Amino acid sequence: MTTEVPGKLSPGRTTLAARVRDLIEAVVLAEDDPPGLLDAAARIEEVTESLRARRRESPRLLVQADTVGRLSANNPVEGPGNPLAPPLSRIRVDVDGMRAEVTFTAVHEGPPERVHGGWVAAVLDHAVGRAVAAAGHPAMTASLTVDYHEGTPYGVPLEVEARFARRDGRKVYAIANISSGGTITATASAILVLFTGPVPG
Protein backbone atom coordinates (compact mmCIF):
# COMPACT_ATOMS: atom_id res chain seq x y z
CA MET A 1 0.00 0.00 0.00
CA THR A 2 1.24 3.48 -0.84
CA THR A 3 1.01 6.21 1.74
CA GLU A 4 0.30 9.65 0.35
CA VAL A 5 1.77 12.46 2.36
CA PRO A 6 0.70 15.87 1.12
CA GLY A 7 3.17 18.66 1.70
CA LYS A 8 6.27 18.14 3.74
CA LEU A 9 7.67 15.08 5.42
CA SER A 10 7.45 14.80 9.17
CA PRO A 11 10.58 16.14 10.87
CA GLY A 12 10.84 12.84 12.74
CA ARG A 13 11.44 10.93 9.52
CA THR A 14 14.03 13.31 8.08
CA THR A 15 15.82 13.60 11.44
CA LEU A 16 15.91 9.81 11.86
CA ALA A 17 17.32 9.41 8.35
CA ALA A 18 19.94 12.09 9.04
CA ARG A 19 21.04 10.40 12.28
CA VAL A 20 21.26 7.00 10.52
CA ARG A 21 23.32 8.66 7.77
CA ASP A 22 25.68 9.91 10.50
CA LEU A 23 25.69 6.41 11.96
CA ILE A 24 26.66 4.82 8.64
CA GLU A 25 29.59 7.21 8.33
CA ALA A 26 30.63 6.50 11.92
CA VAL A 27 30.48 2.73 11.20
CA VAL A 28 32.65 3.06 8.12
CA LEU A 29 35.20 5.14 10.01
CA ALA A 30 35.07 3.22 13.33
CA GLU A 31 38.33 1.96 14.80
CA ASP A 32 38.66 -1.81 14.87
CA ASP A 33 37.74 -2.57 18.48
CA PRO A 34 35.82 -5.88 18.39
CA PRO A 35 34.10 -5.68 21.84
CA GLY A 36 33.12 -2.05 21.25
CA LEU A 37 31.82 -2.82 17.78
CA LEU A 38 29.80 -5.82 18.99
CA ASP A 39 28.31 -3.72 21.80
CA ALA A 40 27.35 -1.01 19.30
CA ALA A 41 25.86 -3.66 17.00
CA ALA A 42 23.66 -4.98 19.83
CA ARG A 43 22.38 -1.48 20.66
CA ILE A 44 21.64 -0.75 17.03
CA GLU A 45 19.80 -4.07 16.70
CA GLU A 46 17.48 -2.99 19.53
CA VAL A 47 16.55 0.21 17.72
CA THR A 48 16.07 -1.69 14.48
CA GLU A 49 13.69 -4.13 16.15
CA SER A 50 11.63 -1.29 17.66
CA LEU A 51 11.23 0.32 14.22
CA ARG A 52 10.48 -3.03 12.56
CA ALA A 53 7.63 -3.58 14.98
CA ARG A 54 5.82 -0.66 13.26
CA ARG A 55 6.90 -1.28 9.68
CA ARG A 56 4.89 -0.12 6.66
CA GLU A 57 4.25 -2.42 3.69
CA SER A 58 5.89 -0.32 0.99
CA PRO A 59 8.99 1.89 0.86
CA ARG A 60 7.04 4.33 -1.31
CA LEU A 61 6.17 7.44 0.61
CA LEU A 62 4.96 9.93 -1.92
CA VAL A 63 5.41 13.64 -1.47
CA GLN A 64 4.80 16.47 -3.86
CA ALA A 65 7.97 17.13 -5.88
CA ASP A 66 8.66 20.86 -6.20
CA THR A 67 7.36 21.31 -9.73
CA VAL A 68 6.24 18.07 -11.33
CA GLY A 69 4.40 15.07 -10.04
CA ARG A 70 5.15 13.12 -6.94
CA LEU A 71 8.39 11.66 -5.78
CA SER A 72 9.18 9.12 -3.10
CA ALA A 73 10.64 10.73 0.00
CA ASN A 74 12.53 7.44 0.25
CA ASN A 75 14.13 7.85 -3.16
CA PRO A 76 17.69 6.49 -2.72
CA VAL A 77 19.32 9.51 -4.40
CA GLU A 78 17.23 12.50 -3.43
CA GLY A 79 15.01 11.32 -0.62
CA PRO A 80 15.50 13.09 2.69
CA GLY A 81 13.70 10.15 4.35
CA ASN A 82 16.20 7.58 3.10
CA PRO A 83 19.49 7.27 4.98
CA LEU A 84 21.10 5.76 1.87
CA ALA A 85 20.46 8.96 -0.09
CA PRO A 86 23.36 11.43 0.13
CA PRO A 87 20.73 13.28 -0.23
CA LEU A 88 20.30 16.06 -2.82
CA SER A 89 19.71 19.58 -1.50
CA ARG A 90 19.02 23.08 -2.86
CA ILE A 91 17.02 21.49 -5.66
CA ARG A 92 15.85 23.91 -8.31
CA VAL A 93 13.70 22.44 -11.07
CA ASP A 94 11.94 24.12 -13.96
CA VAL A 95 11.34 23.57 -17.67
CA ASP A 96 14.96 24.49 -18.39
CA GLY A 97 16.28 21.69 -16.24
CA MET A 98 17.34 20.80 -12.75
CA ARG A 99 20.16 21.96 -10.54
CA ALA A 100 20.96 20.61 -7.13
CA GLU A 101 23.71 20.23 -4.63
CA VAL A 102 25.05 16.96 -3.28
CA THR A 103 27.75 16.23 -0.72
CA PHE A 104 29.11 12.71 -0.62
CA THR A 105 31.05 11.35 2.34
CA ALA A 106 33.63 8.64 3.00
CA VAL A 107 30.72 6.19 2.86
CA HIS A 108 30.65 6.72 -0.91
CA GLU A 109 34.36 6.22 -1.50
CA GLY A 110 35.36 4.10 -4.52
CA PRO A 111 38.87 4.94 -5.68
CA PRO A 112 40.88 6.42 -2.79
CA GLU A 113 39.53 9.86 -1.86
CA ARG A 114 37.07 9.82 -4.74
CA VAL A 115 33.39 9.02 -5.05
CA HIS A 116 32.51 5.58 -6.42
CA GLY A 117 31.53 5.85 -10.09
CA GLY A 118 28.25 4.04 -9.47
CA TRP A 119 27.15 6.75 -7.08
CA VAL A 120 28.10 9.43 -9.60
CA ALA A 121 26.02 7.59 -12.21
CA ALA A 122 23.09 7.24 -9.81
CA VAL A 123 22.99 10.98 -9.22
CA LEU A 124 23.25 11.73 -12.95
CA ASP A 125 20.52 9.18 -13.71
CA HIS A 126 18.25 10.78 -11.14
CA ALA A 127 19.00 14.26 -12.43
CA VAL A 128 18.05 13.45 -16.02
CA GLY A 129 14.82 11.86 -14.76
CA ARG A 130 13.99 15.00 -12.84
CA ALA A 131 14.90 17.28 -15.76
CA VAL A 132 12.77 15.54 -18.36
CA ALA A 133 9.81 15.30 -15.98
CA ALA A 134 10.10 19.05 -15.31
CA ALA A 135 10.19 19.68 -19.07
CA GLY A 136 6.84 17.87 -19.35
CA HIS A 137 8.16 14.48 -20.56
CA PRO A 138 8.09 12.06 -17.61
CA ALA A 139 10.18 9.09 -18.71
CA MET A 140 12.33 6.24 -17.50
CA THR A 141 16.02 5.86 -18.29
CA ALA A 142 16.69 3.23 -20.96
CA SER A 143 20.31 4.18 -21.60
CA LEU A 144 22.79 6.20 -19.58
CA THR A 145 26.30 6.90 -20.85
CA VAL A 146 28.63 8.37 -18.26
CA ASP A 147 32.06 9.87 -18.91
CA TYR A 148 34.29 10.30 -15.88
CA HIS A 149 36.64 13.19 -16.60
CA GLU A 150 38.17 13.73 -13.16
CA GLY A 151 37.85 12.10 -9.79
CA THR A 152 34.75 13.35 -7.99
CA PRO A 153 35.72 14.42 -4.47
CA TYR A 154 33.68 13.71 -1.35
CA GLY A 155 33.34 15.97 1.67
CA VAL A 156 32.66 19.05 -0.47
CA PRO A 157 29.41 20.32 -1.98
CA LEU A 158 29.08 19.36 -5.63
CA GLU A 159 26.81 20.93 -8.21
CA VAL A 160 24.54 18.70 -10.31
CA GLU A 161 22.89 19.97 -13.49
CA ALA A 162 20.65 18.23 -16.00
CA ARG A 163 18.51 19.32 -18.87
CA PHE A 164 16.09 17.96 -21.42
CA ALA A 165 17.65 18.04 -24.89
CA ARG A 166 15.01 16.79 -27.34
CA ARG A 167 12.28 14.27 -27.93
CA ASP A 168 11.88 11.84 -30.81
CA GLY A 169 8.63 9.89 -30.50
CA ARG A 170 8.79 8.08 -27.16
CA LYS A 171 12.53 8.67 -26.81
CA VAL A 172 13.58 11.60 -24.70
CA TYR A 173 17.19 12.77 -24.77
CA ALA A 174 18.84 14.52 -21.84
CA ILE A 175 22.28 15.51 -20.62
CA ALA A 176 23.72 16.06 -17.17
CA ASN A 177 26.93 16.87 -15.40
CA ILE A 178 28.38 16.97 -11.93
CA SER A 179 31.01 19.53 -10.95
CA SER A 180 33.21 20.51 -8.06
CA GLY A 181 34.21 24.15 -7.65
CA GLY A 182 33.45 24.86 -11.30
CA THR A 183 35.35 21.81 -12.64
CA ILE A 184 33.15 19.24 -14.35
CA THR A 185 34.12 15.79 -13.09
CA ALA A 186 31.53 13.66 -14.93
CA THR A 187 29.03 14.09 -17.75
CA ALA A 188 26.16 11.91 -18.89
CA SER A 189 23.93 11.59 -21.88
CA ALA A 190 20.74 9.63 -21.54
CA ILE A 191 17.91 8.22 -23.58
CA LEU A 192 14.73 7.92 -21.59
CA VAL A 193 11.49 6.35 -22.79
CA LEU A 194 8.27 8.20 -22.22
CA PHE A 195 5.81 6.51 -19.90
CA THR A 196 2.79 5.13 -21.70
CA GLY A 197 -0.39 5.42 -19.66
CA PRO A 198 -0.42 6.91 -16.19
CA VAL A 199 2.91 7.86 -14.62
CA PRO A 200 3.60 5.30 -11.88
CA GLY A 201 3.48 6.59 -8.36
Ligand SMILES: CCCCC/C=C\C/C=C\C/C=C\C/C=C\CCCC(=O)SCCNC(=O)CCNC(=O)[C@H](O)C(C)(C)COP(=O)(O)OP(=O)(O)OC[C@H]1O[C@@H](n2cnc3c(N)ncnc32)[C@H](O)[C@@H]1OP(=O)(O)O
Ligand atom coordinates in the same frame (compact mmCIF):
# COMPACT_ATOMS: atom_id res chain seq x y z
C1 LIG B 1 11.54 5.39 -12.14
C2 LIG B 1 10.19 5.88 -11.70
C3 LIG B 1 10.04 7.34 -11.97
C4 LIG B 1 8.66 7.74 -11.51
C5 LIG B 1 8.41 9.13 -11.99
C6 LIG B 1 7.21 9.61 -11.32
C7 LIG B 1 6.79 10.86 -11.43
C8 LIG B 1 7.44 11.89 -12.28
C9 LIG B 1 7.65 13.09 -11.49
C10 LIG B 1 8.85 13.39 -11.03
C11 LIG B 1 9.90 12.41 -11.28
C12 LIG B 1 11.16 13.01 -11.13
C13 LIG B 1 12.25 12.27 -11.12
C14 LIG B 1 12.30 10.82 -11.43
C15 LIG B 1 12.74 10.09 -10.26
C16 LIG B 1 13.63 9.18 -10.29
C17 LIG B 1 14.41 8.83 -11.49
C18 LIG B 1 14.84 7.44 -11.37
C19 LIG B 1 15.77 7.12 -12.51
C20 LIG B 1 15.79 5.67 -12.66
O1 LIG B 1 16.24 4.97 -11.82
S1 LIG B 1 15.11 5.05 -14.08
C21 LIG B 1 15.10 3.34 -13.68
C22 LIG B 1 16.06 2.51 -14.50
N1 LIG B 1 15.39 2.19 -15.71
C23 LIG B 1 14.56 1.17 -15.81
O2 LIG B 1 14.26 0.44 -14.90
C24 LIG B 1 14.00 0.97 -17.21
C25 LIG B 1 13.94 -0.51 -17.54
N2 LIG B 1 13.51 -0.64 -18.93
C26 LIG B 1 12.21 -0.64 -19.24
O3 LIG B 1 11.32 -0.68 -18.41
C27 LIG B 1 11.91 -0.60 -20.70
O4 LIG B 1 13.00 -1.05 -21.46
C28 LIG B 1 11.51 0.82 -21.16
C29 LIG B 1 10.22 1.26 -20.43
C30 LIG B 1 12.64 1.82 -20.89
C31 LIG B 1 11.22 0.82 -22.65
O5 LIG B 1 10.38 -0.30 -22.92
P1 LIG B 1 9.06 -0.16 -23.81
O6 LIG B 1 8.61 -1.55 -24.14
O7 LIG B 1 8.09 0.77 -23.18
O8 LIG B 1 9.57 0.59 -25.11
P2 LIG B 1 10.41 0.01 -26.34
O9 LIG B 1 11.32 -1.08 -25.97
O10 LIG B 1 9.42 -0.26 -27.45
O11 LIG B 1 11.31 1.29 -26.73
C32 LIG B 1 10.69 2.54 -27.08
C33 LIG B 1 11.72 3.29 -27.89
O12 LIG B 1 12.92 3.47 -27.11
C34 LIG B 1 14.05 2.85 -27.75
N3 LIG B 1 14.92 2.25 -26.74
C35 LIG B 1 14.57 1.38 -25.77
N4 LIG B 1 15.62 1.06 -25.05
C36 LIG B 1 16.67 1.74 -25.55
C37 LIG B 1 18.04 1.81 -25.22
N5 LIG B 1 18.54 1.12 -24.22
N6 LIG B 1 18.83 2.59 -25.97
C38 LIG B 1 18.34 3.29 -27.01
N7 LIG B 1 17.03 3.29 -27.36
C39 LIG B 1 16.22 2.49 -26.66
C40 LIG B 1 13.44 1.81 -28.66
O13 LIG B 1 14.30 1.49 -29.73
C41 LIG B 1 12.17 2.51 -29.12
O14 LIG B 1 12.53 3.45 -30.09
P3 LIG B 1 11.59 3.77 -31.33
O15 LIG B 1 10.30 4.33 -30.76
O16 LIG B 1 12.33 4.76 -32.15
O17 LIG B 1 11.36 2.46 -32.01
